[in-house]
Amino acid sequence: MQPLISLCMIVKNEEKVLEQCLSSVQELADEIIIIDTGSTDGTKEIALKYTEQVFDFQWINDFSAARNEGINKATGKWILILDADEYVKQDEVDSLRNMLNLTETDKPVGIVVDVMNLTGNSLTSTTGFYQSSGTRIFTNGHGIHYENKIHEQVICQDIMAQFKVSFTVFHSGYVTQIAEEKKKSDRNMEIFNELKKTGKKSGPYEDFTIANELAAARKLKESVYYYSKCIKRSKITDPWYSHCCYRLIIIFKILKRYNEAYAYIEKGLQLWGQYTDFHYLKGAVLNEFGMYEQAVKAFETCLAIAEENGKQNKQFWLIDTDTCRLFPFISLAEIAYMRKDIGKTVFFLTKVLQENSKSFIHLYRLTRLLLQSxxxxxxxxxxxxxxxxxxxxNCYIVFKVFLELGHELLASKYLDNCKALNLSMEANDMVRYALLTRNEKIASEWLEKLPSNSDSMYSNALIAALASKNPSWIYQYVKDSSQPYYDIGQYVICILEQNQVEQYAGNHQDQLYALIVDLFKLGYFEEFDQLMNLVENEALLNKVADFFYEENLLEIAIQYYSALINQEALSAAGYMNVANLYLSQNEEEEGLMFMQKSIDMDPAIDRIPYLISLLSDTELISAYQDKFADLHAGYNQLPFIKNLNA
Known part of the structure; x- marks a missing residue:
């Protein structure tokens, strides 16, 4: 009996992701064809657990050639194409097989499916995904094959009927860790460069794929050229057109080419305003210009679209699912915290974690505020x-956050939960926990397990030395004179041995800052004060003051800010924080005074519009409008700036 579905794959060094892929298709594919283009890891061994049809193929910088090799070996009625870094969900398998069983295969048919491209730093910390689609299933035979050496396309000699089905492929290849390990951009650009030498004409889709590779390689100006070229040569109905517009906006925003970014935002809203993507980008640009009220409205529009369309079971995003809720909630939380509206901040951070529970930084921010109330x-x-x-x-991330915050009771509770599940703990975490619980013996045991000459070993040894008032920790662990922590270690030795100590003026201020902050978080307040009393670097003092402000420890922050103001050493960012604090307490006169001081020092693009939106004095408004026009003349034609100046 002829198989219904033949899965055809090309692989090379995919041992980290292949198991997930093949295990996900066991109930879907009747036949699995693996074309290996030169693996040197355990890829073949994993593949052979699922199929005997694993074939070697010499890589010739041509994806189509490798794809076609697999298709030629397939015997199923239908061909399914997946990459090793993709997988499917089981809840859609039966419906797809039933549909394929009922579909005639006497003529060429191509089936389009959704592809959800996961985003984030690693497979264990994905943050969301953006959506695309492609022909991943087609009838076997009828001359259907692949063309193009890279970003290969399905081609049929005859007219091929195409339709879309409700089936989703999940793709992890653009997760940062996976992309970097596989060096996709380097590989792909090598193939593109080969194609250029042939003189073969390319179409708009090739422009799009080249732009994507350049953007991934952080060659942003070059990517703009190809995205723009693609748009000029494409129709609005082409599936990549909206992606080009979306990605251009992001790149223009990074390059601070806001006029071009906003022009594409307006275009996107006109064409696809029923989705959240371009509303979010509008809010993001307004946010960067300090137009917070308008930004909030744009982010709330995203949430409203998601809620309303969700009720009707309609799609509410076009490209990136994170623009529906996650990104707006993050931005709303940041604006609420800037305004020191702690209730709203807690609400929005909770919403962020409901969307993405793996976000450590937002869990940290939420628990930091909850611990204060x-x-x-x-x-x-x-x-x-x-x-x-x-x-x-869940046990580990919650333990980790309370450990970072230095809350002994809750860190201990969740460490017990980790142990109950037999989790192996990282040495760095256990050293920190031992220091938090004042257990020098355990700290010493775990310090031995840390990588030698690592920052974590140096910083923890310094904390242990200060906590125990014993310099032997430094003599034992911080003895490499080429490391940044060495100078700080020698300084701490002088403190502990009560030698003549002058104010620290060393070059390694970042490492000293990290040490100072850790001492405070772990509750070593005497040792914290001991170091701070010897700090004279104004930038470091400002950084510590900002740390307390961000931690919402406002009384301590104000003490440092006041001292810096008296020394005429407070930074522009510090003045802005003081301004926002006064404004949150309805002390408008003082708040505006400090905001003007911040702008005098650093007239950043977000500060002047924000100030103008708060002023009632027409002369001052006019003066700051002129100031913005002089300093940021290139942005005067942006619609929201023109309205601000009206």
Missing amino acids: EPPDEISRLLEQIYPQNQPF
């Missing part, structure tokens, strides 16, 4: 709604 039992109850403690990752 809620009892530990209530915090645990709230968190366990998002992080059920029967899952290892």
Whole structure:
């Protein structure tokens, strides 16, 4: 009996992702064809667990040639194409097989499916995905094959009927860790450069793929050229057209070419305003210009579209699912915190974590605020709604955040949960926990397990030395004179041995800052004060003051800010923080005064529009409008700036 579905894949060194792919298709594919183009890791061994049809193929910088090799070996009625870094979900398998069984294969048919491209730093910390689509299933035979050496396309000699089905492929290849390990951009650009030498004409889709590779390689100006070229040569209905517009906006924003970014935002809203993507980008640009009220409205529009379309089971994003809720919630949380509206900040951070529970930084920010207002039992109850403690990752991330915050009671509770699930703990975490619980013996045991000559070993040894008032920790662990922590270690030795100590004027201010902050978080307040009393670097003092402001420890922050103001050493960012603090307490006169001081020092593009939106004095408004026009003349034609100046 002829197989229904033949899965055809090309692979090379895919041992980290192949198992997930093949295990996901066991109930879907009747036949699996693996074309290996030169693996040197365990890829073949994994493949052979699922199929005997694993074939070697000499790589010739031609994806189509490798694809066609697999198709030629397939015997199924239908061909399914997947890459090793893709997988499918089981809940759609039966419906797809039933549909294919009922579809005639006597004529060429291509089936388009959704592809969800995961984004984030690693497979364990994905943040969301953006959507694309492609012909991944087609009838076997009828001359259907692949063409193009890279970003290969399905080609049929006859007219091929195409339709879309409800089936999703998940793709992890653009997760940062995977892309970097596989060096996709280098490989792909090598093939593109070969194609250029042939003189073969390319179409708009090739422009799009070249632009993507250049953008991935951070060659942003070059990518703009190819995205723009693609748009000029494409129709609005082409599936890549909206992606070009979306990516151009992001790149223009990075390059601070806001006029061009906003022009594409307006175009995107005109064409695809029923989706969230371009509303979010509008809010992001307004946010960068300090137009916070308008930015909030744009982000709220995203949430409203998602809610309304969700009720009707309609799609509410066009390209990136994170523009529906995650990104707007993050931005709304940041604006609320800037305004020191802690209630709203907590609300929006909770929403962020409901969308992406793996975001450590937002969990940290939420728990940091909760610890200042809620009892530990209530915090645990709230968190366990998002992080059920029967899952290892949840136990670990919650333990990690309370460890970072230096909360001994809750760190101990969640460490016990980790141990109950037999999780292996990282040495760096256990050293920190030993220092938090004042257990020098355990700290010493775990320090030995840290990588030698690592920053974590040096910084923890310095904390241990200060905490125990014993310089032997430094003599044992911080003895490499070429390392930044060495100078700080020698300085700490002088403090501990009560030698003549002058104010620290060393070059390694970042490392000293990290040490100072860790001492405070771990509750070593005497040692913290000991170091701070010897710091004279104004930039470092400003950085510490900003740390307390960000931690919402406002009384301490104000003490440092006041001292810096008296020394005429407060930074522009510090003045802005003081301004926002006064404004949050409805002390408008003082807030505006400090904001003007910040602008006098650094008239950044977000500060002047923000100030103008708050002023009522027409003369001052006019003066700052002129100031913005002089300093940022290139942005005067942006619609929201023109309205601000009206």
